[in-house]
Amino acid sequence: MRIELCKIKVKDVFDGFIDKGEDGVFAYGGKLTIRPPYQREFVYDLKQQEAVLHTVLKKFPLNTMYWVKTADDEYEVLDGQQRTLSVMQFLSHKLQITVDGKAYYNDSLPDDLYDNLMDYEFMVYICEGTESEKLDWFKIVNVAGEELTPQELRNSVYTGAWLSDAKRHFSKSNCAAKGLSDKYITGTPIRQELLEKALKGIVEFKGLKKIEDYMAAHKSDADADELWQYFQDVIHWIEKIFPKYNKKMKGLDWCHLYNKYHKNTYNSSVMKAEVDRLMADDEVGKPAGIYEYLLSKDEDPFAGKLLQLRAFDERDKRAKYAEQGGICPICHKHFEYEGMAGDHIKPWSKGGKTEPDNLQMLCKDCNGKKSDKY
Numbered sequence: 001m002r003i004e005l006c007k008i009k010v011k012d013v014f015d016g017f018i019d020k021g022e023d024g025v026f027a028y029g030g031k032l033t034i035r036p037p038y039q040r041e042f043v044y045d046l047k048q049q050e051a052v053l054h055t056v057l058k059k060f061p062l063n064t065m066y067w068v069k070t071a072d073d074e075y076e077v078l079d080g081q082q083r084t085l086s087v088m089q090f091l092s093h094k095l096q097i098t099v100d101g102k103a104y105y106n107d108s109l110p111d112d113l114y115d116n117l118m119d120y121e122f123m124v125y126i127c128e129g130t131e132s133e134k135l136d137w138f139k140i141v142n143v144a145g146e147e148l149t150p151q152e153l154r155n156s157v158y159t160g161a162w163l164s165d166a167k168r169h170f171s172k173s174n175c176a177a178k179g180l181s182d183k184y185i186t187g188t189p190i191r192q193e194l195l196e197k198a199l200k201g202i203v204e205f206k207g208l209k210k211i212e213d214y215m216a217a218h219k220s221d222a223d224a225d226e227l228w229q230y231f232q233d234v235i236h237w238i239e240k241i242f243p244k245y246n247k248k249m250k251g252l253d254w255c256h257l258y259n260k261y262h263k264n265t266y267n268s269s270v271m272k273a274e275v276d277r278l279m280a281d282d283e284v285g286k287p288a289g290i291y292e293y294l295l296s297k298d299e300d301p302f303a304g305k306l307l308q309l310r311a312f313d314e315r316d317k318r319a320k321y322a323e324q325g326g327i328c329p330i331c332h333k334h335f336e337y338e339g340m341a342g343d344h345i346k347p348w349s350k351g352g353k354t355e356p357d358n359l360q361m362l363c364k365d366c367n368g369k370k371s372d373k374y
C-alpha cells in the first residue's frame with residue numbers, strides 16, 4: 001500500500017468541475033470523481049458548508065482528505081466529499097455565505113479573499129494498493145469520515161466496466177432492477193442496497209464466501225450480464241410459483257429462497273390455494289412466513305415454526321397444570337410448572353386450534369419427542 005500526501009490547490013480541483021446530478025460529480029480536469037454516478041448524495045447543511053468556507057478563507061487547515069487512485073492519473077474521493085463540494089458549489093455560484101455580517105456569492109467576494117480561496121491547498125492522501133489492502137484501509141478511514149455503506153466501499157475498490165454496467169442495472173433511482181423487483185425486494189438503489197442484495201444472492205448461489213470474491217473475479221468483465229440475469233431469474237421464479245401478489249411478499253429474502261428451492265417443482269394453483277387458506281387462518285401469527293413454509297414443508301418437519309403459530313397463554317396453561325395435578329400424561333411423572341410446556345393435543349396441521357380443550361401440559365422431554373408438533 002502506497003499512501004502519498006499531496007497539496008492540491010483549490011483552483012486546480014475546480015478546473016473542469018461539473019455536477020451531473022445522479023450521473024456523478026467530476027473535477028480536477030476530469031481526473032477526479034468527487035461523487036461516482038448513482039451514489040447517494042450526502043448533503044451538508046448551510047451552516048456546515050459555511051464553516052468549511054470560513055476555514056478556507058481564513059487559511060486555516062481543513063482535515064486531511066483521502067483520494068483513491070483508480071487508474072493512471074484518475075482518482076476518486078473516498079473521504080472529503082462534502083468539504084470539496086462545499087467549496088466547489090460556492091465557486092460555481094450555487095451557494096451564498098456570510099462573512100463578518102456580509103453576504104457574498106463567489107463573484108462578490110473581495111479580491112484578497114477570492115485569492116485566498118483559489119490558492120488554498122487541500123491536504124490529500126492519495127492511496128494506491130491491492131484491492132484487499134484498500135478495502136481494509138477504507139473501512140478504518142470510513143469510521144472518521146462521511147460514512148460510506150459497505151457496498152459503497154466495495155464499489156470504490158472494484159471499479160471498472162463490470163461495476164459501471166452493474167450500477168446501470170441496479171443503482172440508478174429508476175433502474176431496471178428496481179422496476180422489476182420493487183414489489184418483492186426492499187432497498188434504495190442509490191444507496192447500493194439493491195446491488196448488494198443481488199450480489200449477496202449470487203454469492204450464495206455460486207457457493208462463494210464473500211461479495212468481495214465475486215467482485216474481484218468479475219471486475220474486468222465487459223458487463224454485469226451474469227448478475228443481471230441471475231436477478232431476473234429470481235423475480236421470474238417468484239412470479240411463476242406465486243402468481244397472485246400479496247403485500248406480505250415484499251421484503252422477504254427472495255434471493256436466498258430462490259437459491260434454496262429453485263430446483264424443486266411446485267404447482268402454482270396448489271400454491272395459490274394454500275396461500276389463500278393460510279392467510280385466512282387466524283392461528284398463523286406471521287403471514288409473511290407462509291411463502292417459505294410452503295416452499296419447505298415437504299422437506300422440513302419443523303417448517304411450521306416459520307408461521308409463528310399461536311401459543312397458549314399463561315393463564316390457560318396454569319389452569320391446565322393444576323387440573324393435571326402436575327402429571328405429564330405421556331410419562332406419568334410429576335413436574336414443576338416451569339418444567340412443562342403447553343401442547344396442542346390435535347396439531348395445527350390436522351385442524352387443531354389454540355383453545356383450552358385442545359391443550360395438554362407435557363414435560364419438556366416428552367414435548368420435544370412429539371413428532372407432529374405443528
Ligand SMILES: [Zn+2]
Pocket residue numbers: 328329330331332333362363364365366367
Ligand atoms: Zn413426560
